[in-house]
Amino acid sequence: MRPVARTAQTASLVSCTVCHLLVRRRPASAGPAGECPRCGAALHSRKPNSIARTWALVIAAFVLYVPANVLPITKVTSLGMTQSDTIMSGVIYFVQTGMWPIALVIFIASIFVPVLKLFMLLFLVISVQRRSTWRPKDRTRLYRITEAVGRWSMTDIFVVTILVALVHLGALANIEAQTGAVFFAAVVVITMLAAMSFDPRLIWDVKEPQDECEYPA
Amino acid sequence: MTAGHIMACHDCDLLHRLPAVADGMRATCCRCGAALARPKRNGLERALALAVTGLVLLALANSFPFLGFKIQGQARETLLLTGIRQLYTQEMQGVAVLVFITTVLAPLAQLLVLVYILLPLKLNRRAPGMFQVFRWLRTIEPWSMMEVFMLGILVSVVKLAKMAQIIPGIAAFCFMALIFVLAACMASLDPHVVWERWEEPQ
Ligand SMILES: [Zn+2]
Ligand SMILES: [Zn+2]
Numbered sequence: 001m002r003p004v005a006r007t008a009q010t011a012s013l014v015s016c017t018v019c020h021l022l023v024r025r026r027p028a029s030a031g032p033a034g035e036c037p038r039c040g041a042a043l044h045s046r047k048p049n050s051i052a053r054t055w056a057l058v059i060a061a062f063v064l065y066v067p068a069n070v071l072p073i074t075k076v077t078s079l080g081m082t083q084s085d086t087i088m089s090g091v092i093y094f095v096q097t098g099m100w101p102i103a104l105v106i107f108i109a110s111i112f113v114p115v116l117k118l119f120m121l122l123f124l125v126i127s128v129q130r131r132s133t134w135r136p137k138d139r140t141r142l143y144r145i146t147e148a149v150g151r152w153s154m155t156d157i158f159v160v161t162i163l164v165a166l167v168h169l170g171a172l173a174n175i176e177a178q179t180g181a182v183f184f185a186a187v188v189v190i191t192m193l194a195a196m197s198f199d200p201r202l203i204w205d206v207k208e209p210q211d212e213c214e215y216p217a
Numbered sequence: 218m219t220a221g222h223i224m225a226c227h228d229c230d231l232l233h234r235l236p237a238v239a240d241g242m243r244a245t246c247c248r249c250g251a252a253l254a255r256p257k258r259n260g261l262e263r264a265l266a267l268a269v270t271g272l273v274l275l276a277l278a279n280s281f282p283f284l285g286f287k288i289q290g291q292a293r294e295t296l297l298l299t300g301i302r303q304l305y306t307q308e309m310q311g312v313a314v315l316v317f318i319t320t321v322l323a324p325l326a327q328l329l330v331l332v333y334i335l336l337p338l339k340l341n342r343r344a345p346g347m348f349q350v351f352r353w354l355r356t357i358e359p360w361s362m363m364e365v366f367m368l369g370i371l372v373s374v375v376k377l378a379k380m381a382q383i384i385p386g387i388a389a390f391c392f393m394a395l396i397f398v399l400a401a402c403m404a405s406l407d408p409h410v411v412w413e414r415w416e417e418p419q
Contacts, residue, residue: 006232008225013232015225018352019412022225022232038412039348094376102375105368140228140249151362154319158369159376161316164307165300166286166293166377173288173380177309185312192359204229204249 007204014043047199054125057194058118064187065114071180074160078173086180087111087156109155110184117191120146121198128202136203143200150195153188157181226251260405261414265339267402268331274395275324283370283388288381297321297388323361324399330354331402338414347415351408358403364396 008015013022016036023036023043036043047053072084085093087110094103120142127139160177167175222235228251235254238244243255257263282294297320304313330350337344344350370392374383 007230008232009230011232013225015227015230017227018355019348019408020224020227022223039352041352097379099375102372105372109368136229137249140251144228147359151359151365152368154362154365155368155372157312157316158320158366159372160312161300161304162284162295162369162373163376164303165295165297166284166373168303169288169291169293172291177304177307177312181309181312185315189315196359200228200249201230204231 007201009045009201009205014045016041016043017047046201046205047197050197050199050202051125051129053197054121054194057190057197058121058125061114061118061187061190061194064183064190065118068180068183068187069111071183072178073156073180073184074163075176075178076167076174077176079171084178087184090156106156106159109152113149113153114187114191117146117150117195121191121194124198124203131206133206136207139203140200143195143198143203146195146198150188150192153191154185157185157188224253226253254407254409256407256410257405260407260410261335261338264331264402264406265335267398267405268328268335271324271328271395271398271402272332274391274398275321275328278388278391278395279321281388281391282386283392284374285384285386286377286381287384294386319360319362320366323357324363324395326357327354327361327399328402330357331406334411335406338411343415351411361399363392363399367392367396 008022009025012025014025015022016039018041019036019039021036021038025045026034034043035041069087072086073090074085076083076085087106091103091107091111094100094106124139124143124146127134160181163175164177167173223232224235225232226246226249229246229249231246231248233244233246233253235244238254238256240256240258240260244253245251246253279297282296285292285294287293301313301317301321304310304316330353333344333350334347334354337347370389374385377383
C-alpha cells in the first residue's frame with residue numbers, strides 16, 4: 001500500500017462514506033459540504049456530531065438495559081401454572097439443567113455483549129474527547145469489534161419469536177412475550193445506532209500520519 | 218483495480234495511491250489495517266449468481282414451516298411469519314416489526330438491490346439510479362441478520378427439546394443455506410469493481 005502522507009481532511013478533500021469518491025471540500029463559509037456527485041450521499045468530512053450522538057445513545061442504552069434485564073421477557077403457561085422468565089432466569093435454568101453451552105451462548109449474547117459493547121464505545125468516545133494518542137490502531141480494531149458483535153444480541157429476541165410461534169397449544173402450553181423483550185430489543189437497536197454514529201477517523205485526527213507508514217521513494 | 222487511483226481510508230482518512238491489486242488479494246491501509254480493496258476473480262458474476270440463489274432460498278424459507286413441534290400427541294408446524302404475527306397480536310408490535318425487518322425485509326431488499334445493480338452490469342447496461350440504490354444497500358446491510366436468526370433457531374430447539382419433539386422443517390435448511398449464500402455474495406462483491414465497470418465506456 002503506497003500512502004500519500006496526508007489525510008483527506010488535511011488535503012481539503014472529503015471521502016464519500018458510501019462510495020468512497022474523493023470530493024474537493026468547499027470552504028466552510030459555503031455552508032455544509034453538500035452531496036456526493038456520484039451517489040448522492042450527504043458529504044461529511046467526519047460524521048456530524050459524532051461524539052454527542054454516541055454519548056446520547058450509549059446513555060440511553062445503559063438506562064434501557066436495566067428494565068430489559070429486570071422485567072420478564074416471556075410468560076409460560078402450562079396446565080394452569082404460570083411462570084415469568086427474565087433473561088437471567090433463563091440462563092440460570094439452563095445452568096441448573098446442565099445445558100452449559102446454551103447457558104453460555106445466551107449469557108454472552110444477551111448480557112455480556114451489550115454491556116461490553118457499551119463500555120467499549122464509552123472508552124472510545126472518552127479517549128477521543130481527551131485527544132488520546134494511545135494505540136490508535138488497537139482502538140480502531142476495538143471499534144470494528146463493537147460494530148460486528150452488536151447484532152448477535154438479537155438472538156434472544158429471535159428465540160422469543162420462535163417460542164411464541166411454536167408453543168401455542170391452548171391450555172396445554174402457551175408462551176407469551178412480555179415487556180422485557182421490548183426494552184431488550186430497544187437496547188440492541190440503540191447500541192447498534194450508537195456504534196454507527198461513532199466515527200473511527202476521530203481517533204486518528206490527533207496524530208500526524210507520518211509515524212506508522214513507510215514511504216517508498 | 219486501477220492502479221494509481223487515490224482513495225482515502227474509510228476508517229482513518231489517510232490518503233492512499235492504490236497499487237495494482239491482483240484478484241483474490243487485498244490492499245490494506247498501512248496505518249489502521251482496514252481493507253481498502255479486495256477484488257475477486259469473476260466477483261460480479263459470482264455475486265449475481267449467489268444473489269439470485271439467495272432470492273430463491275428466501276422465498277422457500279418463508280413458504281415452508283421451519284420448525285415442527287410435537288407434544289403429547291398434539292403437533293404444530295410454524296412459519297416464521299406466524300411467529301411475527303403472533304408477536305404483533307400480543308401487543309409487541311415494535312418487536313414484531315424489528316424481527317420482520319431483520320429476518321425478512323432486510324435480506325430481501327439486500328438481494329433485490331444486488332440483482333438490480335449486477336444484472337444490468339452483466340449485460341453491459343447501467344441500472345438507472347444505481348448509486349442511489351447502492352446507498353440503500355449500505356443502510357440495509359447491518360439490519361440483515363439471518364446468521365443471528367439461525368443461532369436463535371438452535372437455542373430454541375435446545376430449549377424446547379426437553380418438553381417436546383422438535384422436527385426441523387424445509388425452511389430451516391433454507392435459512393441455513395441462505396446464510397452462506399448471503400455471506401459469500403457480499404464477500405465476492407468489491408464495490409470499487411462495480412464503480413469501475415460502471416465508468417467504463419459502453
Ligand atoms: Zn458517494
Ligand atoms: Zn486506515
